[in-house]
Amino acid sequence: MIRARVLNAAEAHGPVLALDEPLSFWGAFEPRTGVILDVHHPQRGACVAGTVLLMRESKGSGSAPGAIAEAIRLGTAPAAIILAAPDINLAIGADVAATLYGRHCAILSVSEGELLELSRASALRISAAGEIRFETV
Amino acid sequence: MSLALEDRARALLDGHSGKAMQLAMRLVVKAADIMGAERLLPVSFAHLDACFYTGQAHVDFVRFLLENGASLAVPSWTNNGVVSLADPSLRPSAEDPEMVSGAAEVMRLYAKLGCVPTWTCAPYQHAGGPGFGDHIAVGESNAVSYYNSVVGARTNKYGDYLDVACALTGLAPDAGLHRDEGRKAQLHFDCSALPGSWRSEDVFAHLIGHHVGRIAGRRSPVISGLPKDTGRDALKAISSAVAASGGVELWHGVGVTPEAPQLSAVFTGTETHTVTPDDLARAHRELSTGSDGPLDAVALGTPHFSLSEFGELVRLLDGRRAATGLPFLVSTSRVVRQLAEAKGWVAALQKSGVEIPVDVCTYYSPRVRGLKGRVMTNAAKWAYYAPGMLGIEVAFGSLKECVESAVAGEVWRDPRLWTSR
Numbered sequence: 378m379i380r381a382r383v384l385n386a387a388e389a390h391g392p393v394l395a396l397d398e399p400l401s402f403w404g405a406f407e408p409r410t411g412v413i414l415d416v417h418h419p420q421r422g423a424c425v426a427g428t429v430l431l432m433r434e435s436k437g438s439g440s441a442p443g444a445i446a447e448a449i450r451l452g453t454a455p456a457a458i459i460l461a462a463p464d465i466n467l468a469i470g471a472d473v474a475a476t477l478y479g480r481h482c483a484i485l486s487v488s489e490g491e492l493l494e495l496s497r498a499s500a501l502r503i504s505a506a507g508e509i510r511f512e513t514v
Numbered sequence: 515m516s517l518a519l520e521d522r523a524r525a526l527l528d529g530h531s532g533k534a535m536q537l538a539m540r541l542v543v544k545a546a547d548i549m550g551a552e553r554l555l556p557v558s559f560a561h562l563d564a565c566f567y568t569g570q571a572h573v574d575f576v577r578f579l580l581e582n583g584a585s586l587a588v589p590s591w592t593n594n595g596v597v598s599l600a601d602p603s604l605r606p607s608a609e610d611p612e613m614v615s616g617a618a619e620v621m622r623l624y625a626k627l628g629c630v631p632t633w634t635c636a637p638y639q640h641a642g643g644p645g646f647g648d649h650i651a652v653g654e655s656n657a658v659s660y661y662n663s664v665v666g667a668r669t670n671k672y673g674d675y676l677d678v679a680c681a682l683t684g685l686a687p688d689a690g691l692h693r694d695e696g697r698k699a700q701l702h703f704d705c706s707a708l709p710g711s712w713r714s715e716d717v718f719a720h721l722i723g724h725h726v727g728r729i730a731g732r733r734s735p736v737i738s739g740l741p742k743d744t745g746r747d748a749l750k751a752i753s754s755a756v757a758a759s760g761g762v763e764l765w766h767g768v769g770v771t772p773e774a775p776q777l778s779a780v781f782t783g784t785e786t787h788t789v790t791p792d793d794l795a796r797a798h799r800e801l802s803t804g805s806d807g808p809l810d811a812v813a814l815g816t817p818h819f820s821l822s823e824f825g826e827l828v829r830l831l832d833g834r835r836a837a838t839g840l841p842f843l844v845s846t847s848r849v850v851r852q853l854a855e856a857k858g859w860v861a862a863l864q865k866s867g868v869e870i871p872v873d874v875c876t877y878y879s880p881r882v883r884g885l886k887g888r889v890m891t892n893a894a895k896w897a898y899y900a901p902g903m904l905g906i907e908v909a910f911g912s913l914k915e916c917v918e919s920a921v922a923g924e925v926w927r928d929p930r931l932w933t934s935r
Binding site: 477 | 537540541544548563569570571575578653654655673674676677
Protein backbone atom coordinates (compact mmCIF):
# COMPACT_ATOMS: atom_id res chain seq x y z
CA MET A 378 0.00 0.00 0.00
CA ILE A 379 1.21 3.47 -0.84
CA ARG A 380 -0.19 6.56 0.86
CA ALA A 381 -0.46 9.48 -1.54
CA ARG A 382 -0.93 13.19 -1.03
CA VAL A 383 -4.60 13.88 -1.80
CA LEU A 384 -5.15 16.82 -4.15
CA ASN A 385 -8.77 15.92 -4.85
CA ALA A 386 -10.32 13.16 -2.80
CA ALA A 387 -12.37 10.35 -4.36
CA GLU A 388 -12.62 6.58 -4.24
CA ALA A 389 -11.52 5.05 -7.51
CA HIS A 390 -10.25 1.90 -9.16
CA GLY A 391 -9.26 0.97 -12.66
CA PRO A 392 -6.61 -0.39 -15.00
CA VAL A 393 -3.29 1.44 -15.00
CA LEU A 394 -2.36 3.65 -17.95
CA ALA A 395 1.19 4.92 -17.39
CA LEU A 396 2.14 7.78 -19.71
CA ASP A 397 5.71 8.11 -20.94
CA GLU A 398 5.36 11.88 -21.44
CA PRO A 399 3.37 14.64 -19.69
CA LEU A 400 -0.06 15.27 -21.19
CA SER A 401 -1.79 18.60 -21.65
CA PHE A 402 -5.50 18.12 -21.11
CA TRP A 403 -6.14 21.20 -23.21
CA GLY A 404 -5.33 20.82 -26.86
CA ALA A 405 -3.66 17.40 -26.65
CA PHE A 406 -6.75 15.57 -25.42
CA GLU A 407 -10.33 15.33 -26.73
CA PRO A 408 -12.88 15.56 -23.88
CA ARG A 409 -15.65 14.28 -26.14
CA THR A 410 -13.94 10.89 -26.52
CA GLY A 411 -11.22 10.69 -23.86
CA VAL A 412 -8.58 10.00 -26.52
CA ILE A 413 -5.06 11.49 -26.57
CA LEU A 414 -4.77 13.58 -29.76
CA ASP A 415 -1.32 15.15 -29.56
CA VAL A 416 0.66 13.91 -32.57
CA HIS A 417 3.86 14.35 -30.57
CA HIS A 418 2.68 12.17 -27.67
CA PRO A 419 3.99 8.58 -27.64
CA GLN A 420 0.60 7.30 -26.46
CA ARG A 421 -1.41 9.12 -29.08
CA GLY A 422 -4.70 7.30 -29.69
CA ALA A 423 -4.89 5.81 -26.17
CA CYS A 424 -8.18 6.33 -24.33
CA VAL A 425 -7.84 7.57 -20.74
CA ALA A 426 -11.50 7.01 -19.76
CA GLY A 427 -11.89 4.99 -16.55
CA THR A 428 -8.17 4.38 -16.13
CA VAL A 429 -5.88 5.17 -13.25
CA LEU A 430 -3.67 7.52 -15.21
CA LEU A 431 -0.05 7.84 -14.13
CA MET A 432 2.19 10.64 -15.33
CA ARG A 433 5.08 12.55 -13.82
CA GLU A 434 3.41 15.92 -14.36
CA SER A 435 0.72 17.52 -16.46
CA LYS A 436 1.67 20.01 -19.11
CA GLY A 437 0.59 23.41 -17.88
CA SER A 438 -2.28 25.20 -19.53
CA GLY A 439 -4.70 27.66 -17.98
CA SER A 440 -7.51 25.89 -19.81
CA ALA A 441 -6.71 22.45 -18.33
CA PRO A 442 -9.22 22.77 -15.43
CA GLY A 443 -12.08 23.33 -17.89
CA ALA A 444 -10.96 20.44 -20.07
CA ILE A 445 -10.71 17.94 -17.22
CA ALA A 446 -14.05 19.14 -15.78
CA GLU A 447 -15.65 18.68 -19.20
CA ALA A 448 -14.21 15.16 -19.48
CA ILE A 449 -15.50 14.27 -16.00
CA ARG A 450 -18.95 15.62 -16.98
CA LEU A 451 -18.96 13.49 -20.13
CA GLY A 452 -17.61 10.38 -18.40
CA THR A 453 -14.46 10.31 -20.53
CA ALA A 454 -12.04 11.27 -17.73
CA PRO A 455 -9.69 8.91 -15.92
CA ALA A 456 -11.05 7.46 -12.65
CA ALA A 457 -7.92 8.80 -11.01
CA ILE A 458 -4.77 10.70 -11.94
CA ILE A 459 -1.56 10.08 -10.00
CA LEU A 460 1.34 12.50 -10.49
CA ALA A 461 4.86 12.93 -9.17
CA ALA A 462 4.36 16.70 -8.86
CA PRO A 463 1.28 18.32 -7.25
CA ASP A 464 -0.91 19.95 -9.88
CA ILE A 465 -3.28 22.80 -9.13
CA ASN A 466 -5.12 22.82 -12.47
CA LEU A 467 -6.25 19.20 -12.34
CA ALA A 468 -7.19 19.46 -8.65
CA ILE A 469 -9.30 22.57 -9.29
CA GLY A 470 -11.02 21.10 -12.37
CA ALA A 471 -11.87 17.87 -10.54
CA ASP A 472 -13.24 19.74 -7.51
CA VAL A 473 -15.49 21.90 -9.72
CA ALA A 474 -16.79 18.85 -11.60
CA ALA A 475 -17.59 17.08 -8.30
CA THR A 476 -19.54 20.14 -7.15
CA LEU A 477 -21.44 20.65 -10.41
CA TYR A 478 -22.10 17.06 -11.45
CA GLY A 479 -21.48 14.82 -8.42
CA ARG A 480 -18.97 12.91 -10.56
CA HIS A 481 -15.51 12.25 -9.22
CA CYS A 482 -11.91 11.92 -10.30
CA ALA A 483 -9.23 11.36 -7.66
CA ILE A 484 -6.12 13.52 -8.08
CA LEU A 485 -3.10 12.33 -6.09
CA SER A 486 0.62 12.93 -5.92
CA VAL A 487 3.38 10.52 -4.85
CA SER A 488 7.17 10.43 -5.05
CA GLU A 489 8.99 9.59 -8.31
CA GLY A 490 9.99 6.20 -6.87
CA GLU A 491 6.44 5.40 -5.81
CA LEU A 492 5.12 6.40 -9.24
CA LEU A 493 7.55 3.95 -10.85
CA GLU A 494 6.40 1.21 -8.48
CA LEU A 495 2.74 1.96 -9.24
CA SER A 496 3.39 1.87 -12.99
CA ARG A 497 4.21 -1.85 -12.69
CA ALA A 498 0.70 -2.64 -11.45
CA SER A 499 -1.99 -3.70 -13.87
CA ALA A 500 -4.75 -2.10 -11.81
CA LEU A 501 -5.03 0.10 -8.72
CA ARG A 502 -7.66 0.81 -6.06
CA ILE A 503 -7.69 4.19 -4.31
CA SER A 504 -9.43 5.22 -1.10
CA ALA A 505 -10.76 8.70 -0.33
CA ALA A 506 -7.90 9.06 2.16
CA GLY A 507 -5.34 8.49 -0.60
CA GLU A 508 -4.37 4.88 0.13
CA ILE A 509 -3.37 3.14 -3.10
CA ARG A 510 -3.59 -0.67 -3.30
CA PHE A 511 -2.50 -3.01 -6.06
CA GLU A 512 -5.16 -5.04 -7.81
CA THR A 513 -5.19 -7.57 -10.58
CA VAL A 514 -7.51 -6.98 -13.51
CA MET B 515 -1.26 22.16 6.26
CA SER B 516 -0.65 25.27 8.30
CA LEU B 517 -2.72 27.71 6.27
CA ALA B 518 -3.96 30.57 8.44
CA LEU B 519 -7.46 31.82 7.59
CA GLU B 520 -9.08 35.08 8.68
CA ASP B 521 -12.61 34.98 10.08
CA ARG B 522 -14.20 36.14 6.83
CA ALA B 523 -12.44 33.45 4.84
CA ARG B 524 -13.41 30.85 7.44
CA ALA B 525 -17.07 31.96 7.23
CA LEU B 526 -17.06 31.69 3.43
CA LEU B 527 -15.54 28.23 3.68
CA ASP B 528 -18.22 27.21 6.15
CA GLY B 529 -20.92 28.23 3.69
CA HIS B 530 -22.27 31.30 5.51
CA SER B 531 -22.47 33.22 2.21
CA GLY B 532 -23.93 30.41 0.15
CA LYS B 533 -22.72 27.51 -1.94
CA ALA B 534 -21.07 29.57 -4.68
CA MET B 535 -18.84 31.53 -2.31
CA GLN B 536 -18.10 28.33 -0.41
CA LEU B 537 -16.87 26.67 -3.60
CA ALA B 538 -14.77 29.73 -4.46
CA MET B 539 -13.16 29.77 -1.03
CA ARG B 540 -12.53 26.03 -1.15
CA LEU B 541 -10.74 26.37 -4.51
CA VAL B 542 -8.49 29.18 -3.21
CA VAL B 543 -7.65 27.16 -0.08
CA LYS B 544 -6.97 24.07 -2.18
CA ALA B 545 -4.56 26.04 -4.40
CA ALA B 546 -2.90 27.57 -1.33
CA ASP B 547 -2.40 24.10 0.17
CA ILE B 548 -0.83 22.76 -3.02
CA MET B 549 1.45 25.82 -3.34
CA GLY B 550 2.47 25.54 0.30
CA ALA B 551 1.22 29.04 1.17
CA GLU B 552 1.02 29.91 4.86
CA ARG B 553 -1.64 32.55 4.38
CA LEU B 554 -3.89 34.20 1.83
CA LEU B 555 -3.44 37.80 0.73
CA PRO B 556 -5.97 40.32 -0.59
CA VAL B 557 -6.05 41.02 -4.32
CA SER B 558 -7.42 44.29 -5.77
CA PHE B 559 -8.11 43.32 -9.39
CA ALA B 560 -8.79 40.29 -11.56
CA HIS B 561 -8.69 39.50 -15.27
CA LEU B 562 -10.73 36.38 -15.99
CA ASP B 563 -9.96 33.76 -18.59
CA ALA B 564 -12.85 31.45 -17.63
CA CYS B 565 -15.14 33.43 -19.98
CA PHE B 566 -13.26 31.80 -22.88
CA TYR B 567 -15.49 28.80 -23.64
CA THR B 568 -13.88 25.38 -23.76
CA GLY B 569 -16.95 23.24 -23.12
CA GLN B 570 -20.32 23.00 -21.39
CA ALA B 571 -18.63 22.80 -17.96
CA HIS B 572 -17.67 26.46 -18.36
CA VAL B 573 -21.31 27.44 -18.82
CA ASP B 574 -22.47 25.24 -15.93
CA PHE B 575 -19.81 26.71 -13.61
CA VAL B 576 -20.81 30.35 -14.04
CA ARG B 577 -24.51 29.44 -13.97
CA PHE B 578 -23.93 27.64 -10.65
CA LEU B 579 -22.27 30.79 -9.32
CA LEU B 580 -25.17 33.01 -10.39
CA GLU B 581 -27.80 30.65 -8.99
CA ASN B 582 -26.05 30.34 -5.64
CA GLY B 583 -25.46 33.94 -4.64
CA ALA B 584 -21.96 34.65 -5.94
CA SER B 585 -20.71 38.22 -5.84
CA LEU B 586 -17.37 39.62 -7.01
CA ALA B 587 -15.09 41.14 -4.37
CA VAL B 588 -12.88 43.10 -6.79
CA PRO B 589 -13.11 44.76 -10.23
CA SER B 590 -12.94 41.85 -12.67
CA TRP B 591 -12.21 42.40 -16.35
CA THR B 592 -12.84 39.77 -19.01
CA ASN B 593 -10.51 38.13 -21.50
CA ASN B 594 -11.69 37.86 -25.09
CA GLY B 595 -14.26 35.24 -25.92
CA VAL B 596 -14.61 32.60 -28.59
CA VAL B 597 -17.30 34.65 -30.35
CA SER B 598 -17.90 38.40 -30.67
CA LEU B 599 -20.90 39.76 -28.77
CA ALA B 600 -20.38 43.15 -30.41
CA ASP B 601 -20.49 41.84 -33.96
CA PRO B 602 -22.78 38.83 -34.43
CA SER B 603 -21.93 38.76 -38.14
CA LEU B 604 -18.60 37.26 -37.12
CA ARG B 605 -20.43 34.21 -35.81
CA PRO B 606 -19.86 31.08 -37.79
CA SER B 607 -22.69 29.38 -39.59
CA ALA B 608 -23.51 25.85 -38.56
CA GLU B 609 -19.92 24.78 -37.99
CA ASP B 610 -20.51 23.88 -34.36
CA PRO B 611 -23.86 25.21 -33.03
CA GLU B 612 -23.21 23.90 -29.50
CA MET B 613 -19.89 25.72 -29.34
CA VAL B 614 -21.26 28.97 -30.75
CA SER B 615 -24.26 29.20 -28.43
CA GLY B 616 -22.22 28.03 -25.43
CA ALA B 617 -19.49 30.56 -26.12
CA ALA B 618 -21.95 33.48 -26.31
CA GLU B 619 -23.83 32.22 -23.25
CA VAL B 620 -20.72 31.99 -21.07
CA MET B 621 -19.77 35.58 -22.02
CA ARG B 622 -23.27 36.90 -21.23
CA LEU B 623 -23.25 35.10 -17.87
CA TYR B 624 -19.91 36.61 -16.79
CA ALA B 625 -21.22 40.06 -17.72
CA LYS B 626 -24.31 39.29 -15.59
CA LEU B 627 -22.06 38.27 -12.69
CA GLY B 628 -20.82 41.87 -12.70
CA CYS B 629 -17.58 41.63 -14.66
CA VAL B 630 -16.37 44.66 -16.60
CA PRO B 631 -16.91 43.39 -20.17
CA THR B 632 -13.56 44.38 -21.64
CA TRP B 633 -13.26 41.20 -23.77
CA THR B 634 -9.58 41.67 -24.34
CA CYS B 635 -6.38 39.68 -23.92
CA ALA B 636 -4.48 42.99 -23.54
CA PRO B 637 -6.34 44.60 -20.59
CA TYR B 638 -3.19 46.57 -19.72
CA GLN B 639 -3.93 48.78 -22.75
CA HIS B 640 -7.10 50.05 -21.05
CA ALA B 641 -7.13 52.87 -18.47
CA GLY B 642 -7.97 52.15 -14.84
CA GLY B 643 -6.12 48.88 -14.32
CA PRO B 644 -3.73 47.85 -11.55
CA GLY B 645 -0.42 49.56 -10.76
CA PHE B 646 3.05 48.81 -9.41
CA GLY B 647 3.07 46.49 -6.40
CA ASP B 648 -0.66 45.66 -6.55
CA HIS B 649 -1.57 42.04 -5.89
CA ILE B 650 -3.92 40.81 -8.63
CA ALA B 651 -5.30 37.55 -10.08
CA VAL B 652 -4.84 37.00 -13.82
CA GLY B 653 -5.24 33.96 -16.07
CA GLU B 654 -4.31 34.89 -19.65
CA SER B 655 -0.63 34.07 -20.18
CA ASN B 656 0.46 37.25 -21.99
CA ALA B 657 -1.40 39.44 -19.49
CA VAL B 658 0.23 37.59 -16.56
CA SER B 659 3.60 38.24 -18.18
CA TYR B 660 2.93 41.93 -18.95
CA TYR B 661 1.35 42.81 -15.58
CA ASN B 662 4.16 41.15 -13.63
CA SER B 663 7.01 42.39 -15.79
CA VAL B 664 6.06 45.76 -17.25
CA VAL B 665 3.53 47.06 -14.71
CA GLY B 666 5.17 45.48 -11.65
CA ALA B 667 1.84 44.17 -10.33
CA ARG B 668 2.00 40.69 -8.79
CA THR B 669 0.15 37.59 -9.94
CA ASN B 670 0.69 33.92 -10.56
CA LYS B 671 -0.88 32.37 -13.64
CA TYR B 672 -4.30 31.41 -12.32
CA GLY B 673 -5.99 28.83 -14.50
CA ASP B 674 -9.69 28.52 -15.20
CA TYR B 675 -12.05 28.62 -12.19
CA LEU B 676 -9.24 29.59 -9.80
CA ASP B 677 -9.10 33.03 -11.43
CA VAL B 678 -12.83 33.43 -10.76
CA ALA B 679 -12.47 32.04 -7.23
CA CYS B 680 -9.83 34.70 -6.44
CA ALA B 681 -12.08 37.42 -7.91
CA LEU B 682 -15.07 36.28 -5.82
CA THR B 683 -13.20 35.98 -2.54
CA GLY B 684 -10.75 38.83 -3.18
CA LEU B 685 -7.99 36.49 -1.97
CA ALA B 686 -5.04 34.59 -3.44
CA PRO B 687 -2.38 32.27 -2.00
CA ASP B 688 0.61 34.19 -0.64
CA ALA B 689 3.08 32.25 -2.78
CA GLY B 690 5.13 32.32 -5.97
CA LEU B 691 5.25 35.66 -7.77
CA HIS B 692 3.29 37.42 -5.01
CA ARG B 693 6.39 37.17 -2.81
CA ASP B 694 9.64 39.17 -3.11
CA GLU B 695 11.81 36.07 -3.20
CA GLY B 696 9.73 34.64 -6.06
CA ARG B 697 10.48 37.58 -8.34
CA LYS B 698 14.22 37.15 -8.90
CA ALA B 699 15.57 36.12 -12.31
CA GLN B 700 17.08 32.67 -12.68
CA LEU B 701 18.93 33.31 -15.93
CA HIS B 702 20.26 36.26 -17.89
CA PHE B 703 20.23 37.11 -21.61
CA ASP B 704 22.71 39.73 -22.78
CA CYS B 705 21.79 41.50 -26.07
CA SER B 706 24.35 44.25 -25.82
CA ALA B 707 26.61 42.77 -28.51
CA LEU B 708 23.89 43.11 -31.16
CA PRO B 709 23.94 46.20 -33.40
CA GLY B 710 21.89 49.03 -31.86
CA SER B 711 19.97 49.54 -35.10
CA TRP B 712 18.63 45.96 -34.89
CA ARG B 713 17.44 46.37 -31.36
CA SER B 714 15.20 49.32 -32.21
CA GLU B 715 13.25 47.48 -34.97
CA ASP B 716 9.74 46.31 -34.02
CA VAL B 717 10.49 42.76 -35.22
CA PHE B 718 13.36 42.51 -32.72
CA ALA B 719 11.05 42.45 -29.68
CA HIS B 720 9.17 39.43 -31.07
CA LEU B 721 12.34 37.56 -32.00
CA ILE B 722 14.16 38.16 -28.72
CA GLY B 723 11.01 37.19 -26.80
CA HIS B 724 10.66 33.95 -28.74
CA HIS B 725 14.34 33.11 -28.27
CA VAL B 726 14.37 33.89 -24.53
CA GLY B 727 11.16 31.95 -23.82
CA ARG B 728 12.41 28.86 -25.61
CA ILE B 729 15.48 28.67 -23.36
CA ALA B 730 13.89 29.95 -20.13
CA GLY B 731 10.95 27.52 -20.17
CA ARG B 732 9.03 28.29 -16.98
CA ARG B 733 11.90 30.16 -15.30
CA SER B 734 12.04 33.96 -14.96
CA PRO B 735 14.66 35.55 -17.25
CA VAL B 736 16.29 38.99 -17.19
CA ILE B 737 17.31 40.64 -20.48
CA SER B 738 20.04 43.29 -20.63
CA GLY B 739 20.89 45.46 -23.60
CA LEU B 740 17.32 46.44 -24.54
CA PRO B 741 17.07 50.05 -25.79
CA LYS B 742 16.31 52.47 -22.92
CA ASP B 743 13.34 53.83 -24.89
CA THR B 744 11.75 50.40 -25.48
CA GLY B 745 8.06 51.29 -25.80
CA ARG B 746 4.89 49.63 -24.58
CA ASP B 747 4.20 47.84 -27.85
CA ALA B 748 7.65 46.24 -27.82
CA LEU B 749 7.23 45.32 -24.15
CA LYS B 750 3.90 43.69 -25.04
CA ALA B 751 5.58 41.77 -27.85
CA ILE B 752 8.31 40.44 -25.56
CA SER B 753 5.77 39.59 -22.81
CA SER B 754 3.55 37.56 -25.10
CA ALA B 755 6.40 35.86 -26.99
CA VAL B 756 8.21 34.62 -23.84
CA ALA B 757 4.91 33.28 -22.50
CA ALA B 758 4.15 31.45 -25.76
CA SER B 759 7.49 29.84 -26.60
CA GLY B 760 8.20 29.19 -22.90
CA GLY B 761 5.90 29.41 -19.92
CA VAL B 762 7.37 32.64 -18.63
CA GLU B 763 5.17 34.53 -16.15
CA LEU B 764 7.71 37.21 -15.20
CA TRP B 765 10.69 38.67 -17.05
CA HIS B 766 12.84 41.69 -16.36
CA GLY B 767 14.50 44.16 -18.75
CA VAL B 768 17.47 45.98 -17.25
CA GLY B 769 16.77 49.73 -17.25
CA VAL B 770 13.44 49.07 -18.93
CA THR B 771 11.09 47.26 -16.51
CA PRO B 772 10.41 48.67 -13.02
CA GLU B 773 12.01 46.02 -10.82
CA ALA B 774 15.33 45.91 -12.69
CA PRO B 775 17.04 49.33 -12.62
CA GLN B 776 20.31 47.36 -12.68
CA LEU B 777 21.05 43.73 -13.40
CA SER B 778 22.13 43.13 -9.80
CA ALA B 779 18.66 44.12 -8.52
CA VAL B 780 17.15 40.89 -9.86
CA PHE B 781 20.02 38.55 -10.76
CA THR B 782 22.81 37.05 -8.71
CA GLY B 783 23.10 33.77 -10.61
CA THR B 784 25.65 32.51 -13.10
CA GLU B 785 23.61 31.35 -16.12
CA THR B 786 24.20 34.04 -18.75
CA HIS B 787 23.38 33.61 -22.44
CA THR B 788 24.93 36.02 -24.93
CA VAL B 789 22.41 36.66 -27.71
CA THR B 790 23.95 36.39 -31.17
CA PRO B 791 22.71 37.26 -34.67
CA ASP B 792 22.39 33.49 -35.27
CA ASP B 793 19.96 33.20 -32.36
CA LEU B 794 17.68 35.81 -33.93
CA ALA B 795 17.97 34.22 -37.37
CA ARG B 796 16.94 30.88 -35.85
CA ALA B 797 13.99 32.50 -34.05
CA HIS B 798 12.90 33.98 -37.37
CA ARG B 799 13.16 30.60 -39.10
CA GLU B 800 11.15 28.92 -36.34
CA LEU B 801 8.38 31.49 -36.60
CA SER B 802 8.13 31.33 -40.41
CA THR B 803 6.89 27.83 -41.08
CA GLY B 804 6.30 28.30 -44.79
CA SER B 805 8.22 29.63 -47.75
CA ASP B 806 7.64 33.15 -49.02
CA GLY B 807 5.21 33.55 -51.91
CA PRO B 808 1.61 34.56 -52.71
CA LEU B 809 -0.38 35.47 -49.58
CA ASP B 810 -3.80 34.19 -48.52
CA ALA B 811 -4.29 36.54 -45.55
CA VAL B 812 -2.67 38.94 -43.10
CA ALA B 813 -3.51 38.61 -39.39
CA LEU B 814 -2.41 41.23 -36.86
CA GLY B 815 -3.41 41.96 -33.27
CA THR B 816 -1.99 39.18 -31.08
CA PRO B 817 -2.25 40.29 -28.35
CA HIS B 818 -4.95 42.84 -29.23
CA PHE B 819 -3.70 45.84 -31.23
CA SER B 820 -2.98 49.04 -29.30
CA LEU B 821 -3.94 52.57 -30.29
CA SER B 822 -0.32 53.38 -31.17
CA GLU B 823 -0.10 50.27 -33.35
CA PHE B 824 -3.21 51.43 -35.23
CA GLY B 825 -1.53 54.81 -35.76
CA GLU B 826 1.56 53.11 -37.14
CA LEU B 827 -0.52 50.86 -39.40
CA VAL B 828 -2.37 53.85 -40.87
CA ARG B 829 0.95 55.62 -41.45
CA LEU B 830 2.48 52.60 -43.20
CA LEU B 831 -0.58 51.93 -45.39
CA ASP B 832 -0.76 55.61 -46.33
CA GLY B 833 -4.15 55.22 -47.99
CA ARG B 834 -3.19 52.23 -50.14
CA ARG B 835 -5.49 49.21 -50.45
CA ALA B 836 -4.72 45.62 -49.58
CA ALA B 837 -4.60 43.35 -52.65
CA THR B 838 -8.08 42.55 -53.96
CA GLY B 839 -9.76 39.74 -52.07
CA LEU B 840 -6.97 39.43 -49.50
CA PRO B 841 -8.36 39.15 -45.93
CA PHE B 842 -6.49 41.64 -43.72
CA LEU B 843 -7.57 41.19 -40.09
CA VAL B 844 -6.57 43.28 -37.08
CA SER B 845 -7.97 42.07 -33.74
CA THR B 846 -8.50 44.49 -30.89
CA SER B 847 -10.86 45.42 -28.05
CA ARG B 848 -14.00 47.55 -28.25
CA VAL B 849 -12.37 50.28 -26.19
CA VAL B 850 -9.26 50.55 -28.37
CA ARG B 851 -11.32 50.36 -31.56
CA GLN B 852 -13.44 53.24 -30.30
CA LEU B 853 -10.34 55.34 -29.60
CA ALA B 854 -9.03 54.54 -33.09
CA GLU B 855 -12.42 55.42 -34.53
CA ALA B 856 -12.32 58.86 -32.87
CA LYS B 857 -9.04 59.54 -34.66
CA GLY B 858 -10.55 58.60 -38.02
CA TRP B 859 -8.26 55.57 -38.30
CA VAL B 860 -10.94 52.88 -38.44
CA ALA B 861 -12.57 54.54 -41.47
CA ALA B 862 -9.18 54.95 -43.14
CA LEU B 863 -8.30 51.30 -42.53
CA GLN B 864 -11.66 50.05 -43.76
CA LYS B 865 -11.05 51.98 -46.99
CA SER B 866 -7.79 50.08 -47.25
CA GLY B 867 -9.65 46.79 -46.95
CA VAL B 868 -8.77 46.10 -43.29
CA GLU B 869 -11.29 44.28 -41.05
CA ILE B 870 -11.17 45.03 -37.31
CA PRO B 871 -12.97 42.33 -35.28
CA VAL B 872 -13.44 42.99 -31.56
CA ASP B 873 -14.13 40.77 -28.51
CA VAL B 874 -12.52 37.71 -30.02
CA CYS B 875 -9.39 35.68 -29.75
CA THR B 876 -7.27 35.75 -32.82
CA TYR B 877 -7.24 31.97 -33.19
CA TYR B 878 -10.81 31.09 -32.46
CA SER B 879 -12.80 33.78 -34.15
CA PRO B 880 -14.65 32.10 -36.99
CA ARG B 881 -13.26 34.66 -39.40
CA VAL B 882 -9.78 33.47 -38.49
CA ARG B 883 -10.73 29.82 -38.44
CA GLY B 884 -11.76 30.14 -42.06
CA LEU B 885 -8.26 31.21 -43.12
CA LYS B 886 -6.23 28.86 -45.28
CA GLY B 887 -2.88 28.70 -46.98
CA ARG B 888 -0.08 31.19 -46.29
CA VAL B 889 -0.86 33.82 -43.66
CA MET B 890 1.43 36.67 -42.68
CA THR B 891 1.68 38.10 -39.17
CA ASN B 892 3.97 40.35 -37.17
CA ALA B 893 3.14 38.59 -33.88
CA ALA B 894 5.45 35.91 -32.50
CA LYS B 895 2.63 34.47 -30.38
CA TRP B 896 0.35 34.08 -33.39
CA ALA B 897 3.16 32.59 -35.45
CA TYR B 898 3.93 30.13 -32.66
CA TYR B 899 0.40 28.73 -32.26
CA ALA B 900 -1.31 29.21 -35.61
CA PRO B 901 0.31 26.38 -37.62
CA GLY B 902 -0.90 23.79 -35.09
CA MET B 903 -4.25 25.37 -34.23
CA LEU B 904 -5.32 26.53 -37.67
CA GLY B 905 -3.34 24.26 -39.97
CA ILE B 906 -1.87 27.11 -42.00
CA GLU B 907 1.59 28.23 -43.08
CA VAL B 908 2.96 31.32 -41.39
CA ALA B 909 5.15 34.00 -42.90
CA PHE B 910 6.47 36.03 -39.98
CA GLY B 911 7.67 39.60 -40.54
CA SER B 912 7.84 43.16 -39.30
CA LEU B 913 4.74 45.37 -39.36
CA LYS B 914 6.10 47.15 -42.44
CA GLU B 915 6.69 43.81 -44.17
CA CYS B 916 3.10 42.77 -43.35
CA VAL B 917 1.73 46.00 -44.81
CA GLU B 918 3.80 45.93 -47.99
CA SER B 919 2.98 42.24 -48.46
CA ALA B 920 -0.74 42.93 -48.01
CA VAL B 921 -0.62 45.60 -50.71
CA ALA B 922 1.42 43.41 -53.06
CA GLY B 923 -0.57 40.23 -52.35
CA GLU B 924 2.64 38.30 -51.78
CA VAL B 925 5.31 38.17 -49.12
CA TRP B 926 7.63 41.17 -49.37
CA ARG B 927 10.90 41.24 -47.45
CA ASP B 928 12.49 44.47 -46.26
CA PRO B 929 16.04 44.61 -47.69
CA ARG B 930 16.92 47.00 -44.86
CA LEU B 931 16.18 44.31 -42.22
CA TRP B 932 18.74 41.72 -41.18
CA THR B 933 16.01 39.08 -41.23
CA SER B 934 15.77 39.04 -45.04
CA ARG B 935 16.81 35.82 -46.64
